[in-house]
Amino acid sequence: MSAYGDQRSEPLIERNHPDPLYVQLRNLLKAKIDQREWATNEKLPSERELVTQYGVSRITVRQALKELEHLGYLQSRPGKGIYVSEPKPSYELEIVRSFTQTAIENRLRPGMRLLTGEVIKAGEEIARSLSLPVGSEVVYLERLRLLNDLPVVVQRDWFSAAMTPGILKLDWTAENRSLYSEFEQTYGVFPARGQSTVSARLATDTEAALLQMEIPAAVLTLDQVAYDATNRTVNISAAAYHPLRYPLTLTQMNQRR
Incomplete structure (x- = not known):
């Protein structure tokens, strides 16, 4: 078992992968949203929980979350946490x-x-x-x-x-x-x-x-x-x-x- 996975069959974050750690994490979190494992307006786990779950640093977690927020998948609510955004109309x-x-x-x-x-x-x-x-x-x-x-x-x-x-x-x-x-x-x-x-x-x-x-x-x-x-x-x-x-x-x- 990689040091970057947990014991609950979560996809692994691989240190030797060609993609940076934050990109791997961003893609894993995005997949959860796309596959509706996290519903619209659902609150994400805390940074600390994601650090523990995926075995990465807090900096890596923050960078992955920030990119997903910029892409419109997540919304930060001051004092409350980070939530899955509503789908945007075109x-x-x-x-x-x-x-x-x-x-x-x-x-x-x-x-x-x-x-x-x-x-x-x-x-x-x-x-x-x-x-x-x-x-x-x-x-x-x-x-x-x-x-x-x-x-x-x-x-x-x-x-x-x-x-x-x-x-x-x-x-x-x-x-x-x-x-x-x-x-x-x-x-x-x-x-x-x-x-x-x-x-x-x-x-x-x-x-x-x-x-x-x-x-x-x-x-x-x-x-x-x-x-x-x-x-x-x-x-x-x-x-x-x-x-x-x-x-x-x-x-x-x-x-x-």
């Missing part, structure tokens, strides 16, 4: 569907904090993207979007002020106010198609703080341009997503019949 990537609509369809409560709302003069890049003359008045909205009170995305939008007169007079502190709903219901502007670019990068200090992430942290980025049925540019947006709280998914269909 969010289909669709340009003309609002954040609010997606949240409601996933049975989640949308929320919002307005960070910036102002009319600016379009520089060359923004003007070109919106198909407007340089110097045109453009509305800039920066919002922190929330699901069940957890911050999930920092979203920035630019669109023509002439197309949406008075839009900044609306109450942008309302939890479920949707930009696309306002486009459609208030201004008769209907986003019909668009283009998306998905990437990843390190979060800025501000983004990390807003999304409750420890630096260095990576965010998913989604840059989009939406057009109406006449190919007029409706808006451009740039969003930074918390990769665990709001994982983006893309469904592709085989067009051949």
Whole structure:
């Protein structure tokens, strides 16, 4: 019997294995969650118990638990311990569907904090993207979007002020106010198609703080341009997503019949 296993037929942690000890432990604990040996919201054994059970150091245990927490499998509850996280919903990537609509369809409560709302003069890049003359008045909205009170995305939008007169007079502190709903219901502007670019990068200090992430942290980025049925540019947006709280998914269909 390896010194790194216990006497209860637990899988062994092998010192001579090519994977580091914490990776082996992480994979063993993850398997327990995947196989539902530990149920959602079940409390894990203490660090001391895991040290004894698997014959590894406390540092190894902490590193394995931290990685599983970052991957979204575990949730630390201050003063209570570490628990198995609830399965995260996935969010289909669709340009003309609002954040609010997606949240409601996933049975989640949308929320919002307005960070910036102002009319600016379009520089060359923004003007070109919106198909407007340089110097045109453009509305800039920066919002922190929330699901069940957890911050999930920092979203920035630019669109023509002439197309949406008075839009900044609306109450942008309302939890479920949707930009696309306002486009459609208030201004008769209907986003019909668009283009998306998905990437990843390190979060800025501000983004990390807003999304409750420890630096260095990576965010998913989604840059989009939406057009109406006449190919007029409706808006451009740039969003930074918390990769665990709001994982983006893309469904592709085989067009051949």
